[in-house]
Amino acid sequence: MEVADSLVKITEKYLTRRRVKQYIRKERSKRRHFIIDWLDAFLWAAGVVLLLNQYLIQAYQIPSPSMEKTLIVGDRIFVNKLVYGPELLPGIAKLPSPIKPKRGDIIIFENPQYISQGPIFDVLQRIIYMLTLSMVDIDKNPDGTPKHHFLIKRAAAADGDTIKNIDGYIYFKPEGESEWLDETTYRTRLDQKNKTQRLIKDENYNTIRLGSHAIALNNSGATLTSDESSAYSQIQTDRDYFDLYSIQFYANKSELALNRTSKIDFATYYKDINGQFVPHGWILPLGDNRDNSKDGRSFGIISKKEVLGQAMIKYWPLNRFGLIK
Numbered sequence: 001m002e003v004a005d006s007l008v009k010i011t012e013k014y015l016t017r018r019r020v021k022q023y024i025r026k027e028r029s030k031r032r033h034f035i036i037d038w039l040d041a042f043l044w045a046a047g048v049v050l051l052l053n054q055y056l057i058q059a060y061q062i063p064s065p066s067m068e069k070t071l072i073v074g075d076r077i078f079v080n081k082l083v084y085g086p087e088l089l090p091g092i093a094k095l096p097s098p099i100k101p102k103r104g105d106i107i108i109f110e111n112p113q114y115i116s117q118g119p120i121f122d123v124l125q126r127i128i129y130m131l132t133l134s135m136v137d138i139d140k141n142p143d144g145t146p147k148h149h150f151l152i153k154r155a156a157a158a159d160g161d162t163i164k165n166i167d168g169y170i171y172f173k174p175e176g177e178s179e180w181l182d183e184t185t186y187r188t189r190l191d192q193k194n195k196t197q198r199l200i201k202d203e204n205y206n207t208i209r210l211g212s213h214a215i216a217l218n219n220s221g222a223t224l225t226s227d228e229s230s231a232y233s234q235i236q237t238d239r240d241y242f243d244l245y246s247i248q249f250y251a252n253k254s255e256l257a258l259n260r261t262s263k264i265d266f267a268t269y270y271k272d273i274n275g276q277f278v279p280h281g282w283i284l285p286l287g288d289n290r291d292n293s294k295d296g297r298s299f300g301i302i303s304k305k306e307v308l309g310q311a312m313i314k315y316w317p318l319n320r321f322g323l324i325k
Contacts, residue, residue, distance in 0.1 A: 084310065216254035
């Protein structure tokens with residue numbers, strides 16, 4: 001009986017102490033201001049959002065028309081951050097993944113031409129961007145437009161491909177082959193269903209070639225004919241004639257014909273003539289809207305290790321909701 005009585009007393013003492021602690025906790029909770037409760041709930045939710053955005057799914061807003069009609073300006077999308085291995089922290093080393101980006105994937109990566117304001121700002125900007133589901137972006141240009149810190153493009157070529165741009169059309173030469181394939185044939189071989197968009201008509205390239213030649217003449221101090229002057233004006237002011245990559249190529253070609261000692265960018269020029277080789281483990285990203293996209297034709301190839309995620313779903317506006325292909 002003495003043992004039983006001792007157990008009862010110990011149990012009662014424990015339960016009494018437990019009830020007292022619960023009572024004190026409850027009273028403290030009553031006295032705590034509602035703002036503190038709200039802040040606790042917000043911080044907890046923010047932590048969950050940050051973890052989800054950093055390691056699983058992240059929200060982005062499309063800032064430019066470079067991927068039309070697949071993605072249009074203002075589309076809000078979710079990106080799969082886990083598939084290729086998430087970053088440990090924003091801008092810091094990535095975890096490995098057995099899945100690698102492949103041709104046809106719509107990928108997100110850091111803009112190779114982006115100028116950082118420092119690691120602290122970068123981390124703060126990405127945290128705010130993630131917490132607000134892409135609603136608030138503090139990384140802006142002087143005119144108030146968001147900087148293109150991250151780019152979303154399609155992985156067009158990879159792993160031994162050679163790629164060439166001729167009058168806005170892309171041609172591919174897969175590794176080990178000698179013939180160039182037009183893009184339609186190449187995508188059919190890979191069973192890709194996506195379509196690209198062209199804004200410039202084929203017949204406009206006579207004006208583009210003449211206007212580009214006029215650029216070289218103008219640089220040499222020569223007097224332009226009326227046709228050359230008109231074409232020169234058109235390729236710089238009329239969107240229907242503005243193919244940045246072709247203008248650069250034809251201007252360099254004319255410059256070299258006029259002056260063999262010209263200081264043109266020979267690396268870019270011969271890449272345009274012979275094609276750009278994409279080594280294994282690397283990707284050449286291109287926009288689906290070929291005549292309005294600053295992409296790998298400008299900044300070059302990127303390593304697969306630099307790919308941060310794969311575009312997965314459009315969630316806003318609702319009439320654009322759907323999987324991204």
